[in-house]
Amino acid sequence: MTLRAVVRGVGHYLPQRVVPNSEFEARLDTTDEWIRSRSGIERRHFAAEGETTSDLATHAAQAALADAGMQADEIxxxxxxxxTADFTFPSAATMVQARLGMTGGFAFDVQAVCAGFVYALANANALIVSGQSRRVLVIGAETFSRIMDWTDRSTSVLFGDGAGALVLEAQEGAGTPADRGILATDLHSDGRYRDLLYVDGGVSTQTTGYLRMQGNQVFRHAVEKLAATAETALEKAGLTSADIDWIVPHQANIRIIQGTAKKMGLPMERVVVTVQDHGNTSAASIPLALSVGKARGQIRQGDLLVTEAIGGGLAWGAVVLRW
Structure with a gap:
């Protein structure tokens, strides 16, 4: 028998404030049509004043636990x-741990920008397969509205805030691609491309900084690298693109999503798309899409999913998961 990290529950949380594209027209040289045509984004959510990343994460975690029928002390x-953690330290994860009333176990953050949730899933899978953990709460949460340069129309219209979460549990499988749970992971990074997507500030420079991006260059890398990492993860799992029920990609830009699906030979009808409603929520985008996809009735038990993401670093990767 083989230990697998199986999804027991999923949930998400979005701040109450909805920001349509029209809000940007008053202060930027942009239009709703321009934003939609280049990104597919129609609206996004922004955190309220005083609402932090750990707040969003806690709400999403509570929703995932409820969906799993579990209490926090079972994690x-x-x-x-x-x-976009609340503080330099402690980790936002430990703050969520306290708010959930979880006094045992351990909690930590993972920082891989938009690829963060894929990295977190890979870490959770390794902990479960090794026997270190039995039930892992994996969360992606961001408040990117805090690091936007509101004079830059090329970036400020793209990002939003939100959180999503999964509960993973160790279960025995037969060791075949038919098992439920995480079947394979594939991670990469290449620091030579740092200047394509970064924040120009940080603790050691004693500044907060703003997000900076060379959009055309990121797009060029994204489609090629996302398709390649997805194919590699599928190969590790002993599967092919023909076996996929759903691609659940990082929701950065509809053109990247469409380009990656085309490169993998899959129709858009087999892609879960939420970018129009959420914008780019960085590490939160995949768990948000998983939760919404389940709520829509798209994702069902037994479906084969591929999640893939790329973000600053550059860092990218993919996970093959049977729901």
Whole structure:
């Protein structure tokens, strides 16, 4: 028998404030049509004043636990993927741990920007397969509205805030591609491409900084690298693109999503798309899409999913998961 990290529950949380594209027209040289045509985004959510990343993460975690029919004290590990934690330290994960009333186990953050949730899933899978953890709460949460340069129309219209979470549990499988749970992971990074997507500030420079991006260059890398990492993860799992029920991609840009699906030979009818409603929520985008996809009735038990993401670093990767 083989230990697998199987999804027991999923949930998400979005801040109350909805920001349509029209809000940007008053202060930027942009239009709703321009934003939609280049990104597919129609609206996004922004956190309220005083609402933090750990707040969003806690709400999403509570929703996932409720979906799993579990209490917080049944979880032994929390992994929170974020680039916008409340403080330099402690980790946002430990803050969520306290708010959930979880006094045992351990919690930590993972920082791989938009690829953060894929990295977090890979870490959770390794902990479960090794026997270190039995039940892991994996969260992606971001408040990217805090690091936007509102004079830059090329970036400020693209990002939003939100959180999503999965509960993973160790279960025995037969060791075949028919097993439920995480079947394979594939991770990469290449620091030579740092200047394509980064924040120009940080603790050691004693500044907060703003997000900076060379959009055309990121697009060029994204389609090629996302398709390649997805294919590699499928190969590790002993599967092919023909076996996929759903691609659940990082929701950065509809053109990247469409380009990656085309490169993998899959129709858009087999892609879960939420970018129009959420914008790019970085590490939160995949768990948000998983939760919404389940709520829509798209994702069902037994479906084969591929999630893939790329973000600053550059860092990218994919996970093959049977729901």
């Amino acid at each position: 032994d590990t929390i992994i929170l993927a974020t680039s």
